[in-house]
Amino acid sequence: MKKILFYLSIILFSTALYSQQKHSDIKVDCSFCHSCENPTKNEPCIKDCPRHTMITVHHSPSEGPLEIKIDILKKEKDLYSPVIFSHRAHSEMSQMGGGCSMCHHYNPPGRVVACKECHDVNRQRADLRKPDLNGAYHRQCIDCHKLWSDDKGCTYCHAKNSDSGKNKITKTVPKKDRIHPEVIAPNKVVYNAKSGKNKFVTFYHNDHTNLFSLECKDCHKDESCVKCHAKEKIIKKQNKTLNQKHQLCSSCHDTAKNCNNCHMEKVTEGFNHKIKTGFDISKFHAALKCRDCHKKPKSFTGLKGTCSNCHQEFKAGTFDHRKAKLVLDEIHAEIDCSDCHTNANYQKPTCENCHDDKSFPANLPGKKIK
Numbered sequence: 001m002k003k004i005l006f007y008l009s010i011i012l013f014s015t016a017l018y019s020q021q022k023h024s025d026i027k028v029d030c031s032f033c034h035s036c037e038n039p040t041k042n043e044p045c046i047k048d049c050p051r052h053t054m055i056t057v058h059h060s061p062s063e064g065p066l067e068i069k070i071d072i073l074k075k076e077k078d079l080y081s082p083v084i085f086s087h088r089a090h091s092e093m094s095q096m097g098g099g100c101s102m103c104h105h106y107n108p109p110g111r112v113v114a115c116k117e118c119h120d121v122n123r124q125r126a127d128l129r130k131p132d133l134n135g136a137y138h139r140q141c142i143d144c145h146k147l148w149s150d151d152k153g154c155t156y157c158h159a160k161n162s163d164s165g166k167n168k169i170t171k172t173v174p175k176k177d178r179i180h181p182e183v184i185a186p187n188k189v190v191y192n193a194k195s196g197k198n199k200f201v202t203f204y205h206n207d208h209t210n211l212f213s214l215e216c217k218d219c220h221k222d223e224s225c226v227k228c229h230a231k232e233k234i235i236k237k238q239n240k241t242l243n244q245k246h247q248l249c250s251s252c253h254d255t256a257k258n259c260n261n262c263h264m265e266k267v268t269e270g271f272n273h274k275i276k277t278g279f280d281i282s283k284f285h286a287a288l289k290c291r292d293c294h295k296k297p298k299s300f301t302g303l304k305g306t307c308s309n310c311h312q313e314f315k316a317g318t319f320d321h322r323k324a325k326l327v328l329d330e331i332h333a334e335i336d337c338s339d340c341h342t343n344a345n346y347q348k349p350t351c352e353n354c355h356d357d358k359s360f361p362a363n364l365p366g367k368k369i370k
Helices: 002-018 050-054 087-094 133-148 205-211 242-250 273-277
Strands: 068-070 083-085 188-192 200-204 326-328 366-368
Touching: 200 205
Parallel strands: none
Antiparallel strands: 068 083, 188 200, 326 366
């Protein structure tokens, strides 16, 4: 009887396995997933999965729970206690690798679907393409953690019921405020193209984050913990095409027209608004962020050097002239701005409209202050 059951289980397993369509038989353009013409097992040339680009509704980590106690599979005689999953920390890290879709794959637009809504709680092997809930939980976690951690034992995530909630991740009861530590980014990175006359590209990281208000996920896309936490500290270098190397930069910069905008003969200094644009912002606009004037996302061009781009319809008494390092006297404080600043030129006033014998800056309409 045991032999019959054994052979019957083999037949059922084989039927489920081979009833699925073979990968090579699927009628689809290989270039959709592979970047080379003849992918092999050793060199598959896999492209980044486009799944997350198909999502129309995006969610932020703050929308989800801080942590989740995964106890839906709990049984009385379990050796291990339920996992306390730090959902907020993982969702924050996922922003650089596809967002919620890294775990909530095939999620429909709108709300985020829980794992149990698609994966059956009951143990089953009828369809090997979709594991049951227990298999889905373990596959999702192990696939990432095994790449950067040598410890793949159960107690890395699970605490034994006899250990009062301790596991190897925290060494103590998991805390609700456990999040990823701050990543200290370099201020300057120099790339050497090693070819041509202008081979140096100087990238100032802080300029892009502090001045241009970019977030980590804007540039660090389709990345995982492995980039920093590879267990062997060695990541296989990928051979990228010229377009792939410029892809991140070209999302904001026009990299096709003039290579010399970035590629220089020597290492360059950081962004200087006066040198780059001819408009000096050091006097009155140094504290402003780029977005205060450049409203269009990922676009910092097209503004004229006149103050009227932002400052319009000035009226007497509404502007604190001390911001211009000049306190107006009683006479000039009562007149309209346009009487001195003709044609909305707020950089240099004109005196000729009222005075025949006075000019700026020889004759000031008030007193300078520091």
